[in-house]
Amino acid sequence: MEQRAVIKFNAKLGKSASETFRSMQQVYGSQCLGRTAVFEWHKRFDFDFGDENDINFLDVKLMRQEGRIIFDIYRIKNLKSRTNLDQNREENNNECDSNANSKKKFFTIPYLSKVSKKFKKLSYIHGFNIAYKPMNKMNTFIKTGKDPLLKDDYRGVVYKINCLNCESSYVGQTKRKLKIRIKEHKADVRKSTSESVVSRHQLNEMHELDWDNIRILDTEQSLMKRRISEMIYIKGQISGINKQSDTEDLPDVYLPLLKKDLSHT
Numbered sequence: 001m002e003q004r005a006v007i008k009f010n011a012k013l014g015k016s017a018s019e020t021f022r023s024m025q026q027v028y029g030s031q032c033l034g035r036t037a038v039f040e041w042h043k044r045f046d047f048d049f050g051d052e053n054d055i056n057f058l059d060v061k062l063m064r065q066e067g068r069i070i071f072d073i074y075r076i077k078n079l080k081s082r083t084n085l086d087q088n089r090e091e092n093n094n095e096c097d098s099n100a101n102s103k104k105k106f107f108t109i110p111y112l113s114k115v116s117k118k119f120k121k122l123s124y125i126h127g128f129n130i131a132y133k134p135m136n137k138m139n140t141f142i143k144t145g146k147d148p149l150l151k152d153d154y155r156g157v158v159y160k161i162n163c164l165n166c167e168s169s170y171v172g173q174t175k176r177k178l179k180i181r182i183k184e185h186k187a188d189v190r191k192s193t194s195e196s197v198v199s200r201h202q203l204n205e206m207h208e209l210d211w212d213n214i215r216i217l218d219t220e221q222s223l224m225k226r227r228i229s230e231m232i233y234i235k236g237q238i239s240g241i242n243k244q245s246d247t248e249d250l251p252d253v254y255l256p257l258l259k260k261d262l263s264h265t
Contacts (some may be wrong), residue, residue, distance in 0.1 A: 003033050017042040106131045142173045151216060152179035158218040158229045161198065164205040167239045170198050173230040175223065182214065201241050210252070 001169065003024065012021040023039045033041075109116055111132035123130045157178055163172045174181040188196040192203065202209055217233050220226040231250040234242045 003028065004041055005037060011042050045182075105129065108133050110135050119190050152177065152182070152218060154178050155218060156219055156221040156226060157216050158220070158226060158233055160215045160233065162210045162213070162215075163201065163207050164210050165205070168201060168207075168241050169237050169239065170201075170203075170209075170241050171217070171230060171233045171237060175221075175226070178214070178216070182211065186211065191254055197241050197243060 004023060006027075007020055010023070015023075018038045020042055021032075021035055024032045024038065032038075104130040107128050108131045109119060111134060115128070116132055120130050147253045155177055156175050158171065158173045159178060159181075161172075163169065172181065185196070185198050188199040189202050189209075190196040191199065194200075198209065201207060218226070222227055228250070231247045234240055234247050235250065
């Protein structure tokens with residue numbers, strides 16, 4: 001209560017909140033209210049009570065007319081009070097700017113013995129501080145990754161099925177799990193009326209396909225990129241059984257560039 005009375009007294013004298021806070025620090029020392037509390041109470045006491053139905057606060061006049069609150073501009077008559085108000089605002093802005101400028105700037109580098117410390121002198125010259133970070137962290141030793149997927153559980157793949165009896169092969173792509181697409185191929189083989197190139201090769205040539213060693217040539221979640229990859233690998237086959245329409249969208253001009261890379265697929 002005593003300190004609030006002091007704040008009110010200083011506010012009525014026209015002293016700014018900063019002046020009030022500094023003078024109270026000198027008197028009360030460590031027992032003084034905090035800066036925020038002093039400024040808040042100073043703001044509350046810095047009222048100018050006018051007529052019976054109006055209150056003046058800073059640049060605003062609050063008036064009560066016929067049960068309603070009306071706002072208007074209030075011009076301070078006392079030039080000294082106005083000057084103190086402007087000084088108070090300017091002091092607050094300057095203190096905020098000085099606090100912002102006083103923040104230290106740090107530059108983080110890995111700590112290496114006999115090397116990192118040499119940068120400290122340079123940091124003082126250029127006006128920033130050095131903060132070191134360790135090279136080895138716990139996450140480099142302790143891994144919490146997921147278990148590796150089985151080959152049949154991969155999604156968005158380009159795959160290749162080889163024939164056990166000849167050099168023929170088939171290249172396809174799927175966005176689903178690989179094992180689901182392989183089940184569909186096997187189901188087509190069991191259907192004698194199926195038009196699938198895989199089933200026709202096995203039934204017409206009486207050959208067996210290597211279902212146990214299906215190769216994943218590429219993984220790609222984008223359909224467009226996956227189809228381009230499929231066409232490239234189809235062109236790279238020695239004796240492919242894919243339809244010619246499967247590679248119509250791939251210009252032949254790219255084939256000489258890809259021939260060397262695809263010869264081993």
